[in-house]
Amino acid sequence: MLRLFDIWKKFDNWVLKGVDLDVAGRVLIHGHNGSGKTTLVKIAAGLLAPTKGGVERAGRLGVSLQHPLLHPDLTVEENLKFYARAVGAAYRELAEELGLVPYLRTRFAHLSFGWKRRADLARALIGEPDVLVLDEPLIGLDPEARRVVADALNRRGVSMLITASSPCEYLQLRIDRFYQIVDGRLVPTQPPCSSS
């Protein structure tokens, strides 16, 4: 369970102005660059304090942001093993699911951007968290990588908070609700692009 209550956030200016959101099902937040998407997911994940408002969390959150949380000097396998031990779960199947097996012995720092994102998503999925918070999980991925990541997410029946600056690229994901951040507020929208 993940709920945001009346979230306000000010840096130099107000970025979020009273955001209420119950992350039930798959929720996609879109908006222009600088509209506050990353700020919102960081607050949801507990990585940033709101200026005002509250967040209620229950269960374990799996979080993957645009800057991967893996150690650059460890191999992919060492990284995944570290996180798997921390939550008492396995990592091998996730590495297989995300196509990471050929890169398990590669130092994280030596991976390309797209493979770094896949490895970080594998880390976030370790132990099958109850809720996923994913900042632009498909950004910069080639079509095959997007398919692999979208399939992995579609397979999981948990609630997800996902952000996208180009929501049309997220049609492969089954999304239940769409919102746009407009002037700091969440506005429900239709699916932003249709395949017709």
Ligand SMILES: Nc1ncnc2c1ncn2[C@@H]1O[C@H](COP(=O)(O)OP(=O)(O)OP(=O)(O)O)[C@@H](O)[C@H]1O
């Ligand atoms: N630590 C910070 N200090 C000051 N301003 C910040 C900070 N973090 C974010 N901002 C500002 O808050 C606003 C929202 O930034 P945020 O990164 O949340 O937007 P975004 O929608 O994720 O953008 P993008 O699509 O470019 O990733 C921007 O104007 C940004 O400059």
